[in-house]
Amino acid sequence: MEKPRITVMVPIDANTVPSGAREVKNALSVAIGRANLSNEIKVIETGSFGPTGVGALVAIQPDGVVYCNMTVDKAQEIVEEHLLKGRVCARYMLPGRQVILPTADNVDARTLQHTGRIVLDNCGRIDPENIEEYIANDGYEALGKALTAMSPGEVITEITESELKGRGGAGFPTGQKWSFCAPVVADQKYVICNADEGEPGTFKDRLILEGDPHKIIEGMALCGYAIGATIGYVYVRGEYALSIERLEKAIAAAESHGLLGKNIFNSGFDFEIKIKIGAGAYICGEETALIESMEGKRGCPRLKPPFPAQKGFKGKPTNVNNVETLANIPAIIRNGAAWFKNFGTSSTAGTKVYTILGHINHPGLIEVPAGVTLREIIEDYGGGMKGKFHFAQLGGTAGDILGEEMMDVPMDYDLMEKVGHVLGSGAILIVNESININDFLHSCMRFFSHESCGNCNPCRNGMHAALDITKRLKSGVAYPDDINALEEVVMILHSSAFCPLGQSPAGPVTSALRYFREEIERGVNRELNKHDMPRSNRKMEAINV
Amino acid sequence: MTVSEIIKKHGNERENLLAILHQIQAGNDDNSLHKDQLQQLAEIMDIPVADIVSTASFYTMFSLKPRGKHIIRLCESPPCYIMGEENILTALENCLKIKLGETTADKMFTLETTSCLGACGVAPVMMIDDTVYGELTEEKTVAVIKSIVDKE
Numbered sequence: 001m002e003k004p005r006i007t008v009m010v011p012i013d014a015n016t017v018p019s020g021a022r023e024v025k026n027a028l029s030v031a032i033g034r035a036n037l038s039n040e041i042k043v044i045e046t047g048s049f050g051p052t053g054v055g056a057l058v059a060i061q062p063d064g065v066v067y068c069n070m071t072v073d074k075a076q077e078i079v080e081e082h083l084l085k086g087r088v089c090a091r092y093m094l095p096g097r098q099v100i101l102p103t104a105d106n107v108d109a110r111t112l113q114h115t116g117r118i119v120l121d122n123c124g125r126i127d128p129e130n131i132e133e134y135i136a137n138d139g140y141e142a143l144g145k146a147l148t149a150m151s152p153g154e155v156i157t158e159i160t161e162s163e164l165k166g167r168g169g170a171g172f173p174t175g176q177k178w179s180f181c182a183p184v185v186a187d188q189k190y191v192i193c194n195a196d197e198g199e200p201g202t203f204k205d206r207l208i209l210e211g212d213p214h215k216i217i218e219g220m221a222l223c224g225y226a227i228g229a230t231i232g233y234v235y236v237r238g239e240y241a242l243s244i245e246r247l248e249k250a251i252a253a254a255e256s257h258g259l260l261g262k263n264i265f266n267s268g269f270d271f272e273i274k275i276k277i278g279a280g281a282y283i284c285g286e287e288t289a290l291i292e293s294m295e296g297k298r299g300c301p302r303l304k305p306p307f308p309a310q311k312g313f314k315g316k317p318t319n320v321n322n323v324e325t326l327a328n329i330p331a332i333i334r335n336g337a338a339w340f341k342n343f344g345t346s347s348t349a350g351t352k353v354y355t356i357l358g359h360i361n362h363p364g365l366i367e368v369p370a371g372v373t374l375r376e377i378i379e380d381y382g383g384g385m386k387g388k389f390h391f392a393q394l395g396g397t398a399g400d401i402l403g404e405e406m407m408d409v410p411m412d413y414d415l416m417e418k419v420g421h422v423l424g425s426g427a428i429l430i431v432n433e434s435i436n437i438n439d440f441l442h443s444c445m446r447f448f449s450h451e452s453c454g455n456c457n458p459c460r461n462g463m464h465a466a467l468d469i470t471k472r473l474k475s476g477v478a479y480p481d482d483i484n485a486l487e488e489v490v491m492i493l494h495s496s497a498f499c500p501l502g503q504s505p506a507g508p509v510t511s512a513l514r515y516f517r518e519e520i521e522r523g524v525n526r527e528l529n530k531h532d533m534p535r536s537n538r539k540m541e542a543i544n545v
Numbered sequence: 546m547t548v549s550e551i552i553k554k555h556g557n558e559r560e561n562l563l564a565i566l567h568q569i570q571a572g573n574d575d576n577s578l579h580k581d582q583l584q585q586l587a588e589i590m591d592i593p594v595a596d597i598v599s600t601a602s603f604y605t606m607f608s609l610k611p612r613g614k615h616i617i618r619l620c621e622s623p624p625c626y627i628m629g630e631e632n633i634l635t636a637l638e639n640c641l642k643i644k645l646g647e648t649t650a651d652k653m654f655t656l657e658t659t660s661c662l663g664a665c666g667v668a669p670v671m672m673i674d675d676t677v678y679g680e681l682t683e684e685k686t687v688a689v690i691k692s693i694v695d696k697e
């Protein structure tokens with residue numbers, strides 16, 4: 001077949017499907033077919049371009065035009081005007097932001113200076129359901145290189161030297177984690193890709209899986225080779241239907257190309273990947289709870305040690321990594337650790353994928369060098385504020401709430417820690433003055449009290465006590481002592497809860513008090529007598545003992 | 546498929562329990578797991594029934610109570626909250642004439658809230674069965690419900 005003259009790219013992903021992207025794609029194909037142009041113009045399905053809140057998108061290549069808020073009617077018009085007559089429909093173009101557009105031949109994936117993308121380099125540029133396109137963009141080259149020219153130890157060394165840190169929230173050095181698991185002797189080891197992604201505001205892993213599933217497969221196989229595991233599992237949220245579908249197709253394609261299965265690249269290395277589907281519980285993102293859930297049990301965290309590297313899935317040595325972490329692996333092996341360290345700051349190498357959302361003009365998925373500031377994210381990537389800035393929450397609901405003072409602090413794992421905050425999972429929620437801080441805290445506590453797994457006493461009771469207080473603050477009927485009580489509860493939780501979920505409310509609550517104490521105090525009714533505090537607060541006494 | 550066929554398909558090991566529960570529930574019109582099915586499951590898989598109930602009740606996607614034909618799950622996590630989730634909840638309650646957690650008299654809809662669905666790019670968000678509806682306004686929400694009612 002002739003090489004198509006024009007490529008029409010339609011992202012089919014979690015954000016565009018609800019806006020009718022599938023219907024738009026069908027309408028385009030039908031209209032192009034009707035105009036007898038199917039040979040010259042190819043319609044392909046891609047992963048996310050990045051921007052959200054702009055409906056269904058369509059890009060026309062090589063013209064570099066991106067249309068937004070597409071409907072079936074508008075799609076037909078685009079075929080008539082743009083594709084047949086060559087007239088760009090300016091009124092439908094995506095206003096005010098750059099989409100890095102992307103075909104196989106206008107990006108040099110090796111240098112990346114062009115786009116600064118490592119994790120998302122293929123996302124939105126290739127057809128995720130076509131393994132050939134992944135391979136054409138250097139896909140599986142790293143696996144080939146590792147299996148034919150590197151020892152498992154050398155793979156681990158390369159990852160260690162790259163200083164890649166886990167992108168699942170805790171920021172633990174990935175090479176070090178692998179080196180714990182590698183020397184453990186066992187008849188079976190496992191690699192787990194953590195795609196449970198339940199942290200509110202975070203949807204990067206989903207878009208990576210939808211946009212470039214082969215990268216995860218390659219990253220997992222590399223990890224398997226490095227630590228000596230032959231079976232990998234992807235634990236995906238039950239709600240992520242499209243991620244599951246694309247992963248299944250990608251696994252099947254990799255198997256039929258001999259990139260998964262027995263004796264890959266004639267190296268004697270066997271590796272297979274299976275999918276496990278979750279059933280809706282935030283705590284199952286915690287690695288030991290995830291393993292419990294994979295074993296078919298309630299997802300309650302285990303006591304550590306033993307760490308999964310010693311005793312994980314079915315009691316065997318297991319390495320758990322986040323989707324984004326694994327997505328970095330192929331590029332590091334292909335290009336080397338030194339190359340990777342060109343990106344980012346001295347303490348956090350590489351890039352970071354963020355989902356930026358809330359009251360900004362251009363919400364979406366971005367990949368930026370580690371170390372950009374909040375102000376840059378809002379102004380340069382987010383297209384500026386909608387309304388006046390009030391606060392931001394970094395890293396999901398478990399993350400800290402930041403006031404305006406923090407706008408210029410470079411965000412990387414170490415620097416944030418120095419100013420007393422954590423970077424977390426990569427969600428950046430920007431909130432304007434229409435939202436009261438007490439309403440927001442109540443919404444955070446509602447999340448925690450719902451997601452507490454109930455296994456330990458401080459969290460089971462403390463979450464409800466904190467929820468009750470935030471509810472009173474929200475309604476302006478809090479007791480004079482309530483704010484102290486709230487601080488006390490979250491600190492007790494922080495020091496005595498069994499797992500990080502229970503310890504989390506301390507993040508948003510203490511940081512909110514640090515920047516917005518006055519506003520929070522407006523939820524207190526000074527006329528109330530503290531001796532009338534409701535019984536529910538006695539729960540706090542219960543956790544105190 | 547019967548319970549024993551579903552178990553055969555996935556395998557008898559404990560690790561397959563969630564996948565089995567997913568499939569059993571999907572086969573029931575009332576979107577829930579039935580007592581007799583769990584009993585059967587317990588016998589075939591040799592797991593105490595209390596253990597199965599405790600596992601199933603842990604996960605929000607499973608229900609032990611009968612629910613409507615369509616499950617509406619409105620996201621109530623902070624990113625959706627700040628984009629107007631409370632108004633959407635009120636619109637749903639008014640339109641369906643039920644409160645949160647209830648099922649309509651005709652057994653058509655059950656209204657639930659959920660934590661983040663990972664679709665916050667189009668907040669506020671609800672999922673009805675397997676479909677995500679985003680950028681909800683009160684009008685759009687009512688229109689979505691109407692269109693499902695019309696299809697029935």
Ligand SMILES: Cc1cc2nc3c(=O)[nH]c(=O)nc-3n(C[C@H](O)[C@H](O)[C@H](O)COP(=O)(O)O)c2cc1C
Nearest residue numbers: 166167168194196197198285286287321322325500
């Ligand atoms: C309550 C809780 C929820 C978590 N959710 C996730 C998640 O959704 N995805 C994830 O990758 N890690 C999550 N984590 C972190 C994991 O426990 C683990 O650290 C991570 O998967 C390790 O991968 P990494 O080293 O590649 O970051 C969560 C941790 C806690 C305590």
Ligand code: SF4
Nearest residue numbers: 453455456459499502
């Ligand atoms: S802290 Fe909360 S989530 Fe963690 S084990 Fe205890 S009850 Fe479960």
Ligand code: FES
Nearest residue numbers: 620625661662665
């Ligand atoms: S917060 Fe509602 S979908 Fe993520």
